[in-house]
Amino acid sequence: MITHVGVVGAGTMGVGVSQAFAARGFRTTLVDTSDETLDRARAAIVRDRRFAGMLGSASPCAPQEVMERLSFTTKLEGLADAGFVVENVTENMEIKRDLYRALEDVLPGECVIGANTSAIPITRLGSFTRRADRVIGTHFMNPAHLKPLVEVIRALHTSERTLRTTLELLRAIGKDSAVVEDSPGFVTNRVLMLTLNEAICLLDEGVAAAEEIDRLFVRCFGHAMGPLATADLIGLDTVLYSLEVLLREFNDPKYRPSTLLRRYVDGGLLGRKSGRGFFTYDT
Ligand code: NAD
Numbered sequence: 001m002i003t004h005v006g007v008v009g010a011g012t013m014g015v016g017v018s019q020a021f022a023a024r025g026f027r028t029t030l031v032d033t034s035d036e037t038l039d040r041a042r043a044a045i046v047r048d049r050r051f052a053g054m055l056g057s058a059s060p061c062a063p064q065e066v067m068e069r070l071s072f073t074t075k076l077e078g079l080a081d082a083g084f085v086v087e088n089v090t091e092n093m094e095i096k097r098d099l100y101r102a103l104e105d106v107l108p109g110e111c112v113i114g115a116n117t118s119a120i121p122i123t124r125l126g127s128f129t130r131r132a133d134r135v136i137g138t139h140f141m142n143p144a145h146l147k148p149l150v151e152v153i154r155a156l157h158t159s160e161r162t163l164r165t166t167l168e169l170l171r172a173i174g175k176d177s178a179v180v181e182d183s184p185g186f187v188t189n190r191v192l193m194l195t196l197n198e199a200i201c202l203l204d205e206g207v208a209a210a211e212e213i214d215r216l217f218v219r220c221f222g223h224a225m226g227p228l229a230t231a232d233l234i235g236l237d238t239v240l241y242s243l244e245v246l247l248r249e250f251n252d253p254k255y256r257p258s259t260l261l262r263r264y265v266d267g268g269l270l271g272r273k274s275g276r277g278f279f280t281y282d283t
Pocket of ligand 1: 008009010011012013014031032033034037087088089090091092095099116117118119139140141142233234235238242273
């Protein structure tokens with residue numbers, strides 16, 4: 001039985017994923033490379049739990065109870081008895097490769113790794129380990145603690161047992177799953193990233209202002225938020241890296257990232273997490 005879950009990467013996704021587990025009773029360890037990032041993640045989780053308390057969310061756990069189940073560390077050794085690890089580090093193949101190799105030396109043999117990548121093929125990530133049968137894609141949506149469905153990706157070598165374990169664990173934290181086969185970007189991001197990129201191209205060409213582009217999607221199609229606000233929520237760096245992965249993997253120019261997107265990322269305008277992207281936010 002899994003009692004301890006590791007979450008590696010304490011950025012936008014790590015904050016949501018770790019509290020999703022801790023709020024449902026799992027001892028959860030959040031790992032990142034600096035104490036500063038972990039402090040920021042802790043503060044974000046405290047804020048989210050207070051907010052969840054005010055809204056009377058589906059897991060009415062006192063914020064303090066959730067925090068007591070969470071540990072924060074810069075050392076992978078903190079995962080030495082984890083039963084499941086969700087990997088959410090930066091969308092970069094080299095960073096992920098080095099991490100998967102390092103995890104192999106630390107994790108118990110039976111531990112499953114759920115890769116929360118936006119676009120990198122899960123079979124590739126599995127190849128960086130000696131446990132490809134215990135590597136699976138767990139593509140959480142953002143914010144992970146609030147979204148009801150996880151896209152689960154079965155890689156070439158993912159075992160039936162790993163799939164079963166993953167689906168049970170997701171059920172235990174109140175998440176439904178949709179199982180898909182391994183392909184760059186899976187189902188969601190192969191479609192979503194093209195849409196976001198095209199919306200950014202429209203903005204760059206001056207066809208419409210950001211507010212108007214988003215308003216059309218919200219008012220005409222009933223989307224909860226428009227493509228530019230969605231890109232800001234995801235993080236413009238993550239959108240850019242995901243498009244670069246899709247471009248490389250499919251070798252199809254339709255995934256070529258907009259130059260405006262690149263300019264924003266170069267200039268540190270990363271969306272919500274930096275306070276400014278296509279829109280501005282309180283940080
Ligand atoms: P982010 O940039 O907000 O956070 C990434 C974190 O990983 C950073 O805090 C960084 O310090 C940390 N990190 C980098 N190397 C590390 C290492 N070796 N060990 C520990 N921590 C390390 O990015 P994010 O938006 O949280 O995305 C993380 C992953 O989740 C990416 O693969 C992304 O594609 C995927 N994802 C993102 C979203 C989204 O909406 N943002 C949704 C689903 C999946």
